Amino acid sequence: MTKNTTTRKAIAYLRVSTGEQEQSGLGLLGQTKTIADYCAAHGIEIVATVTETQSGKSIKNRPVLRDALDRCAKGEADLLIASNVSRLARSVADLSGMLEVADRKGYGLCAIDTGLDSATPSGRLVIQMLAAAAEYERRMVSERTTKALAAAKARGTQLGRRTELDPELEARIMQWRSTGLPFQALADALNEAGVATPRGATWAKAYVRAVVVRNGDPIARTAGRPRKVAA
Numbered sequence: 749m750t751k752n753t754t755t756r757k758a759i760a761y762l763r764v765s766t767g768e769q770e771q772s773g774l775g776l777l778g779q780t781k782t783i784a785d786y787c788a789a790h791g792i793e794i795v796a797t798v799t800e801t802q803s804g805k806s807i808k809n810r811p812v813l814r815d816a817l818d819r820c821a822k823g824e825a826d827l828l829i830a831s832n833v834s835r836l837a838r839s840v841a842d843l844s845g846m847l848e849v850a851d852r853k854g855y856g857l858c859a860i861d862t863g864l865d866s867a868t869p870s871g872r873l874v875i876q877m878l879a880a881a882a883e884y885e886r887r888m889v890s891e892r893t894t895k896a897l898a899a900a901k902a903r904g905t906q907l908g909r910r911t912e913l914d915p916e917l918e919a920r921i922m923q924w925r926s927t928g929l930p931f932q933a934l935a936d937a938l939n940e941a942g943v944a945t946p947r948g949a950t951w952a953k954a955y956v957r958a959v960v961v962r963n964g965d966p967i968a969r970t971a972g973r974p975r976k977v978a979a
Contacts, residue, residue, distance in 0.1 A: 755791050755792065755793050756791070756793070756826040756827050756856075756859070757791045757792070757793050757794075757795045757800060757824075757825045757826050757827070758787060758792050758793065758794050758795065758825055758826065758827040758828070758829045759794075759795060759796045759797070759816045759819060759820060759824070759825045759827070759828050759829070760780070760783045760794050760796070760798070760829055760830075761788075761798055761800070761812075761813060761816050761828055761829065761830045761835065761836070761975075762776055762779045762780065762783075762797065762798070762799040762800065762830075762831075762835070763779075763799070763800040763810075763830070763835045764779075764799070764800070764801060765774055766797060768953050770771075773900040774943055775798065776950065778831070779830075779831040779832075779835070780797070782860055783797075783829055783830070783831055783860065785961040786829070786860045787829070792827065792829070794829075794901075795824065795825055795914075796819070796824075796825070798812050798815070798816050799812065800812040800813055807837070807842045807846065808846075811849030813836075813903055816828055816848070817850075820850070820851070820853070820855040821853040821855065825855065826855055826856060827853065827855060827856045827857070827858055827867075828850075828856070828857050828858070828864075828975055829857075829858040829859070829860065830859055830860070831859075831860050831861065832859060832860070832861045833859035833861060833875055835859070836857060836859055836973040840876065840880050841845055843875065843876060844876060847872055847875070847876070848883075851866070851872075857875070859875055862874050862875055879926055890929070890933055890936075892940075893916040893924050893929065893933075893934070893937040894937045894940050894941050896920065896924075897920070897938060897943055898941045912946060913945075913946050913959065914946075915964065917943070918959060918963065921956065921959055921960065922959075922960065922963050922966060923935060923939075923969065924937075924965065925960050925965065926965065926966035931954075931956045931957045931960070932953045932956075934951075934956045935951040935952055935953050935955070935956045938956075
């Protein structure tokens with residue numbers, strides 16, 4: 749539970765450069781405003797704002813987040829606050845571990861999109877449920893993409909042995925990109941389905957990005973902002 753103070757002190761945590769972020773429209777300015785408005789409405793003082801520019805799913809690959817949690821554990825802040833639960837964790841295991849440590853060390857975790865924080869039992873439960881649902885949806889989208897690619901290959905479509913990219917595959921990549929899949933996830937799905945590039949190589953994130961940018965990123969168009977390619 750968080751410390752019993754009149755005004756809680758918080759470290760604001762921002763994370764950027766993911767396909768999911770582009771789809772939701774929560775860029776740095778959006779996240780900052782969301783957190784500032786929430787803290788002002790709830791009497792929370794922001795003592796520091798930190799930004800993670802990496803897109804690693806695991807907390808092990810997110811040094812800024814680890815440092816912010818350590819600062820909370822040392823008593824510099826009562827709360828680590830983010831605009832969205834997916835900013836804090838992309839897996840149930842990581843989120844559960846973070847909640848367990850926060851509870852033991854005496855600070856809270858807050859995800860504004862839930863309207864709750866881990867200082868309450870209901871807050872912990874809702875945050876865990878939302879994280880589980882988000883992880884499930886990502887896995888389902890990836891699985892559907894892999895199955896569709898395998899079906900196309902089974903029909904005898906030559907995907908990856910031509911000088912230029914097959915138009916059918918190019919259209920499918922754009923369709924899957926519109927669901928919010930990041931470039932690396934698309935590359936992984938293509939490789940898992942055994943689909944080669946036009947030169948017979950495996951797919952890389954940069955190659956998928958080039959295809960999407962050439963055709964106009966559907967996620968960037970939906971966001972209504974100047975095109976910014978997600979990592």
